[in-house]
Amino acid sequence: MIQVTGIKKSFGDVEVLRGIDANFYEGKTNLIIGKSGSGKTVFLKCLLGLHNINAGEISFDGRPLSEMEDKQRRELRLELGMVFQGSALFDSLTVEENVSFPLKMFANMSKSEIEDRTNFCLKRVNIADANARFPAEISGGMQKRVAIARAIVMNPKYLFCDEPNSGLDPKTAMVIDELIKEITLEFNITTVINTHDMNSVMQIGDNIIFLADGKKAWEGNKEEVITTDDQEMADFVFSSELFKKIRRAARMEQGLR
Amino acid sequence: MLENKLVHIFASMFLKNFIEDVGRYFTLMGMVFRRPDNGKVYWEAFVRDIYALGVKSLGLVCIISIFVGAVVTIQTALNLENPIIPKYYIAIATRESIILEFSPTMISLILAGKVGSNIASTLGTMRVSEQIDALEVMGIKSASYLILPKIAATLIFNPILITLSMFLGVVGGYFAGSMTGMVSTTEFVEGLQMDYRPFYIVYALIKTVIFAFIITSVSSYYGYFVKGGAVEVGENSTKAVVASSLILILANYLITQLLLG
Ligand SMILES: Nc1ncnc2c1ncn2[C@@H]1O[C@H](COP(=O)(O)OP(=O)(O)O)[C@@H](O)[C@H]1O
Ligand SMILES: [Mg+2]
Numbered sequence: 001m002i003q004v005t006g007i008k009k010s011f012g013d014v015e016v017l018r019g020i021d022a023n024f025y026e027g028k029t030n031l032i033i034g035k036s037g038s039g040k041t042v043f044l045k046c047l048l049g050l051h052n053i054n055a056g057e058i059s060f061d062g063r064p065l066s067e068m069e070d071k072q073r074r075e076l077r078l079e080l081g082m083v084f085q086g087s088a089l090f091d092s093l094t095v096e097e098n099v100s101f102p103l104k105m106f107a108n109m110s111k112s113e114i115e116d117r118t119n120f121c122l123k124r125v126n127i128a129d130a131n132a133r134f135p136a137e138i139s140g141g142m143q144k145r146v147a148i149a150r151a152i153v154m155n156p157k158y159l160f161c162d163e164p165n166s167g168l169d170p171k172t173a174m175v176i177d178e179l180i181k182e183i184t185l186e187f188n189i190t191t192v193i194n195t196h197d198m199n200s201v202m203q204i205g206d207n208i209i210f211l212a213d214g215k216k217a218w219e220g221n222k223e224e225v226i227t228t229d230d231q232e233m234a235d236f237v238f239s240s241e242l243f244k245k246i247r248r249a250a251r252m253e254q255g256l257r
Numbered sequence: 258m259l260e261n262k263l264v265h266i267f268a269s270m271f272l273k274n275f276i277e278d279v280g281r282y283f284t285l286m287g288m289v290f291r292r293p294d295n296g297k298v299y300w301e302a303f304v305r306d307i308y309a310l311g312v313k314s315l316g317l318v319c320i321i322s323i324f325v326g327a328v329v330t331i332q333t334a335l336n337l338e339n340p341i342i343p344k345y346y347i348a349i350a351t352r353e354s355i356i357l358e359f360s361p362t363m364i365s366l367i368l369a370g371k372v373g374s375n376i377a378s379t380l381g382t383m384r385v386s387e388q389i390d391a392l393e394v395m396g397i398k399s400a401s402y403l404i405l406p407k408i409a410a411t412l413i414f415n416p417i418l419i420t421l422s423m424f425l426g427v428v429g430g431y432f433a434g435s436m437t438g439m440v441s442t443t444e445f446v447e448g449l450q451m452d453y454r455p456f457y458i459v460y461a462l463i464k465t466v467i468f469a470f471i472i473t474s475v476s477s478y479y480g481y482f483v484k485g486g487a488v489e490v491g492e493n494s495t496k497a498v499v500a501s502s503l504i505l506i507l508a509n510y511l512i513t514q515l516l517l518g
Contacts, residue, residue: 048394077396088387092305102395105295154395 001025002047002158002190007056009039009046016042018214019056027188029181029204033195034211035236040194041085043211044160047192048082049073060158078106081151081189083161083180087143089135089150095122096131099150107154121149125179141172145179152183159184159191165200173197177204198237201225210236226250282478288400289408289477302406310372310407310473311414315421317371318364322355322422325363326429329354334439344440348430348448353457355426361461362509364422365468368415369501373476376407377497380480381490389481404477408470415469416462423461460516467512468505475501 002024009017016039024030032040045051047058049065058065060076068076089098100118103109109117122131125145135143144164151159161180165173181204184191195201201208205222210233218233225237226247238247293299333350380403383389392399427449434440440448479497483489 045390050390050393074396077394080394082391082394084387084391086386088391090388090391091382091386101298105298105395105397 001061002192003057003059004047005057005059007043007046007058008054009042009051010054015214017046017053020209020211020214020216022209022216022219023207024190024192025207026190027185028191028206029184030190030192030207030209031195031201031205032192032209032211033201033236036196038211039214040196040211041162044082044162044192044194048080048160049077078154079157081154081156081159083144083147083151083159083164085162085166087135087140087147089143089146091135094132094134095127095138095146098135098146099153101150102154117153118149121153122146124152124183125149141168141176144168144176148176148179148183152187152189155187156189159189161191161193163194163196165195165197170199174199174203180204198239198243201237212236227254227256278478281482282475285400285404285478285481286474288398289404289474291398291401291405293401293405294397299402299406302402303409306407306410307414310375310410311418314368314371314418317367318418318422319425321367322360322364322425323429325359326351326355326426327433329359329426330430330433331437331439334434334437344444345448345451347434347440348445349451351430352427352449352453355430356423356457356461360419360422360426361464361468362505364419365415365465365472365505366502368418369468369472369476369505370498372411373472373498373501374494376473376476377480377494378490380404380477381483381493384481384483385486385490400481404474404481407477408473411469411473412466416465419461419465423458463516464509464512467508471504471508472501475504 004020004022004024006019006021007017008015008019020043032043034040042051046053060079063072063076065073065076089095090101093101096118099121100114103114103117107114107117119131122128125148127142127145127149130138130142130146135146138146148161148164151161159180164180165176168176177200180191180193183189193200193204202222202225205225208218208220208222208225209216210218212232218228218230220228225233228234234247238244330347330351333354334347337347337350380389383403389399389403392402431442431445434445435442476494476497479493479500480490483493
């Protein structure tokens with residue numbers, strides 16, 4: 001579990017995060033939702049230690065970040081996996097080299113063990129016969145899969161995904177969401193996902209944090225999204241007429257109005 | 258009045274950025290010179306960089322050196338059309354200008370353009386596409402892993418390029434002299450051996466190594482800290498070339514004063 005208490009982050013005079021509390025649970029797909037520019041990426045990068053926070057505390061299974069020495073922080077890094085919004089694959093390396101890169105750098109493994117682990121992860125994300133290709137030579141959906149394979153290759157306890165299905169067609173987006181969900185359950189990972197995609201919310205929203213104006217404006221799960229009376233939250237998730245109708249129908253079914 | 262104000266504003270802007278830039282440059286260098294996490298992975302990057310930054314410049318350096326060597330010889334010959342000055346002086350002049358200035362300084366300037374923009378745009382692209390963040394998340398010291406092998410590659414390979422350039426420059430002069438009939442091959446060779454000072458080559462290679470460090474580290478600085486997107490990557494690679502060329506010229510002046518003055 002990751003426990004976040006009162007974190008604040010500003011850039012110069014601009015306060016992006018203005019005191020946020022949140023819990024992210026093990027074996028669950030935890031979602032952070034909010035409009036573009038609401039600070040989702042900044043929030044994730046604070047969790048990853050890529051941004052220093054101005055106030056608050058982030059605690060990884062009872063280990064507070066602020067009390068960690070450099071060495072412990074480096075060790076924690078090895079427990080983190082991250083899927084960046086644009087995949088962020090290393091474009092001078094092949095698909096296979098991308099995935100095996102963290103293993104080569106840090107793991108005490110033989111060449112064949114590294115190869116086995118790399119191929120296991122690539123197979124897990126359903127990539128076959130692309131080992132020798134470069135990121136520029138494969139589709140956006142495949143790049144996302146490779147990025148996921150690279151993020152799980154070190155067997156992370158915590159997995160972070162920044163809008164994993166942005167730029168993908170709806171079908172591929174759903175497949176990627178499902179893949180992340182399956183991996184989370186299979187390896188019992190604490191997964192945190194940024195999204196503004198309504199489909200993801202309804203499909204994999206085990207635990208949802210809604211960010212607005214630098215604060216946590218709502219918290220719940222995908223069932224509660226339907227029943228909530230919070231208008232701002234409902235307006236955000238059910239933005240189109242079609243979604244509004246779906247919500248009304250679902251509420252009627254539950255005897256709400 | 259207004260002019261004074263403008264000058265003041267520009268000066269303070271430049272100085273403010275200048276001091277900030279210098280500070281961040283040295284911070285970056287502190288991050289670069291770290292113990293590698295894994296020697297083998299760094300070695301692989303080093304080999305890739307030797308190829309991308311060194312081997313790929315071979316053709317350009319060869320062609321430019323041969324032709325400039327030829328032109329230097331012809332122009333020297335044209336300027337020495339005095340019957341009392343022996344012809345072998347043409348060879349001496351060619352040798353000195355190629356070894357002392359053309360190869361180490363001009364070729365380094367050309368490399369500042371080619372290699373410098375390559376480094377700045379590669380690192381800048383990695384920054385804006387979050388590849389550098391990806392390295393950091395993995396626990397890799399990104400500045401060290403990305404820049405140290407590049408510095409090592411150019412410090413080792415630029416002297417090879419420059420030595421080759423000296424040789425080919427003289428060869429170009431040799432052929433130009435005989436083909437135009439301005440200086441015979443025997444006279445040229447005689448001149449080459451006359452009053453030869455090995456220290457000049459040492460001096461040229463010292464300059465080369467210092468220039469290589471300037472080109473690679475300054476361009477890395479402009480690439481590593483890009484903010485924004487593709488447009489800023491382009492802007493910063495231009496800045497990288499301009500800044501490393503200017504610093505190189507300034508360093509050239511200082512080194513010359515120090516070693517030959
Ligand atoms: N490195 C930075 N420096 C300054 N401002 C930043 C930086 N990163 C993000 N911001 C600002 O923080 C706000 C939130 O950005 P972001 O987290 O990327 O939003 P989201 O991911 O929700 O779309 C934006 O207004 C953005 O301009
Ligand atoms: Mg974002």
